[in-house]
Amino acid sequence: MPEPCPVTPIHEVFSQRKSIVAVSFIAAFLFLIIVRLTNEVNFPLILNCFGQTSVKWIPFSYTQRRTLRTHYGYINVKTQEPLQLDCGLCAIVSNSGQMAAQKVGTEIDQSSCIWRMNNAPTKGYEEDVGKRTTIRVVSHTSVPLLLKNPDYFFREANSTIYVIWGPFRNMRKDGNGIVYNMLKKTVDSYPSAKIYVTTEKRMSYCDAVFKEETGKDRSNPIPQCM
Known part of the structure; x- marks a missing residue:
């Protein structure tokens, strides 16, 4: 008689999904940081979440972070x-x-x-x-x-x-x-x-x-x- 397929408890399924969501969020966050450091990009939708509608992200380079x-x-x-x-x-x-x-x-x-x-x-x-x-x-x-x-x-x-x-x-x-x-x-x-x-x-x-x-x-x- 074949062995029954293993069944993952429902709480472990939710735990795995939470881990995947957390890892995906961290990866997306790191990606945005890298883009910010290397390119001049506008993120209007993301900035709207923080109550800002039009803010320009400036490359985080050595010369640009200094005030004139x-x-x-x-x-x-x-x-x-x-x-x-x-x-x-x-x-x-x-x-x-x-x-x-x-x-x-x-x-x-x-x-x-x-x-x-x-x-x-x-x-x-x-x-x-x-x-x-x-x-x-x-x-x-x-x-x-x-x-x-x-x-x-x-x-x-x-x-x-x-x-x-x-x-x-x-x-x-x-x-x-x-x-x-x-x-x-x-x-x-x-x-x-x-x-x-x-x-x-x-x-x-x-x-x-x-x-x-x-x-x-x-x-x-x-x-x-x-």
Whole structure:
């Protein structure tokens, strides 16, 4: 006589179903977390459960979870608004020829903010110095070097923030600032260019730091012999 089929008690059936539902819920929850960390997605139906009808879930990346800070010492030439920026891990890339053949471009590009100086090139040197540029700090004397290739610096690389520093006599906004006038014409020709200049107060602060660190007064250079 064949053995009777095993019968699962009804309470065990409900228990198994609860376990399946619980595992399914956890899996779905983990899936939503992964999507949140890796993509920019709207979940209107889910958010409605929490009383929110339109909230955008932002990727949980290193750079996006930082709040922008306002830096009042740097003013946009076009909008006259202060610079808003916050950086986590920064890479300050030297202009030195010693960067050649170093092959650290990929490592540099992984930084949240990448700083370069004046017109230091990246095109053709990406393997050594990287290809991304967040900020270029440019001396007033180097502005003409940028203007020799304006299409590259202010159109092709228009995501870069340019911070121009120099003495007040060259940066004044009353029409007598030679460098400031050049920058004004540049933003008229390239409206999307992000060009900022240091305020007189910020420049005075930087000069004081330079003097304290080096013992030299940059704001009053020794006259050159003729």
